[in-house]
Each structure stands twice: as structure tokens, then as C-alpha cells.
Amino acid sequence: MPVVVTLDAALARRGMTLTELSAEVDITLANLSILKTGKAKAIRFSTLEAICQVLGCQPGDILGVTEGEGSHVQGLD
Amino acid sequence: MLRIARGLFGALRLLNILFGAIFSMLLVLSVPFADTLAAHLRAKYGPAMDVETVIAAVRCMLALGILAVVPMQVLLTAVIRMLRTVEAGDPFVAANAHRLQAIGWALLGVQLLDGAFGVVVHRLARTGANMGSGWSPALAGWMAVVLVFVLARVFAQGTAMRDELEMTV
Numbered sequence: 001m002p003v004v005v006t007l008d009a010a011l012a013r014r015g016m017t018l019t020e021l022s023a024e025v026d027i028t029l030a031n032l033s034i035l036k037t038g039k040a041k042a043i044r045f046s047t048l049e050a051i052c053q054v055l056g057c058q059p060g061d062i063l064g065v066t067e068g069e070g071s072h073v074q075g076l077d
Numbered sequence: 078m079l080r081i082a083r084g085l086f087g088a089l090r091l092l093n094i095l096f097g098a099i100f101s102m103l104l105v106l107s108v109p110f111a112d113t114l115a116a117h118l119r120a121k122y123g124p125a126m127d128v129e130t131v132i133a134a135v136r137c138m139l140a141l142g143i144l145a146v147v148p149m150q151v152l153l154t155a156v157i158r159m160l161r162t163v164e165a166g167d168p169f170v171a172a173n174a175h176r177l178q179a180i181g182w183a184l185l186g187v188q189l190l191d192g193a194f195g196v197v198v199h200r201l202a203r204t205g206a207n208m209g210s211g212w213s214p215a216l217a218g219w220m221a222v223v224l225v226f227v228l229a230r231v232f233a234q235g236t237a238m239r240d241e242l243e244m245t246v
Contacts, residue, residue: 027246031246032246034244034246035246039244040244040245040246041241041244041245042241042244042245042246043245043246044245044246047246
């Protein structure tokens, strides 16, 4: 069961860019890109907390689990 | 410092090949010069000396020396390649874990050959030939074998953990 990252949708709801989020949460743009494109193997709770605080959301709003092989990124279909 | 170390190991690798060539040459020459060698041994130790055994033992030692070139070459090459990754700034790669294992096997090979060498020295000593300080088992060498295998496992685990951490956000 792959984990799906829906950071794009959450950013769109807030009208925020990835660069702005990077500045707010003090996480590099490179790492946020890795997360957004589904290449991350793991996410720290501290990262999740920082993102959710800035976006005003819950972890379930940016992470989900779907059936099927391999992970994919929603919003790119 | 690393460059010096790499140069040193490179020089040792060349010396290793050189010694292999010298041992090979001596082994080949021991055939046509066997009578000369036997005469020299009889002159030194007296007519009662079992020169055939001594010559056979010397040939065994040369053959063991030639065989030792292979694991030593594996070991020295692996160390040089590991040093290159350190110079490149990232030694914690899976290839280095495999190289450490290769070093472990090479050291084991050297220890086994050393054991065989000890058997030959023991046999040679019984003929009355002067063996200098003789041979004793290299316990440190055997410990080094175990240590390197353990280190290889630790390195492999550490590299896997590092790889996982690399994609952790």
C-alpha cells in the first residue's frame, strides 16, 4: 500500500508556493520537493508538525494511503 | 595524508607483484640449479643433510609466496579503492562494505597460507636446517580476520541506515 503525498493540494488551498512553505517551516526546498514528488522514504514527526502548523491542516490532509503498487503523487495525473 | 596513504598502498601493490615475479623466477630456477643448491647445502650442513627435503620445502615456501600474491593484491586494491571514496568525500557506500568483506576473505587466505608456511617451516626445522627465528602462529592476524568481517557487517548496516536517512524529510 503506497503512501500518497497530497502536499500540492494543501498548498493550493492555502495559496502558498513550495518556496514560501520552505521559508516558513525552515526545511530546504530540495527536501520539500523530495516529499512533494513522492520520493521521500520517510518523514520526521517534526517535519510533519511544522508543515501542518503552517498549512493549518492535519497529517491526513497531506498524507494518504492507497491500494496498488508503487507510490504516486496526486495532482499530476 | 590520504594521498600519501594511497601512494603507499599503490607502491605495496607493485612490490607485491614484484615479489611474486621474483618467487616465480626462483621456483623455476630451482629446477636447473637443484644440484648446485644441493651441493651448497651439503657444504654448509654436512653430507648427512636431507637436501631433497630441504629443496622441496624451499620450493613449497616459494609456491606459497606466489599464492599469497593473489589475496594480497585483492586486499591492497580494495584498500586503494576505499581510500579513493574517502578522498571523494563519501566512503559510506555499499561498495566499501563489499570491499571490507573482500579484505576479510583476503586476510583469511593470507592466514591459511601462513599456516601452511608454518607446517613447511616445522618440517624444515626437523632436517636441522637453520630457520632463524622459526615460525609462530599469528594470533593477531586471525583476530584481524574476524574484526574485518565484523567491520564489514557494521559498515553494510551503517550504509543502509545512511541511505534510508538520505531520503528522510
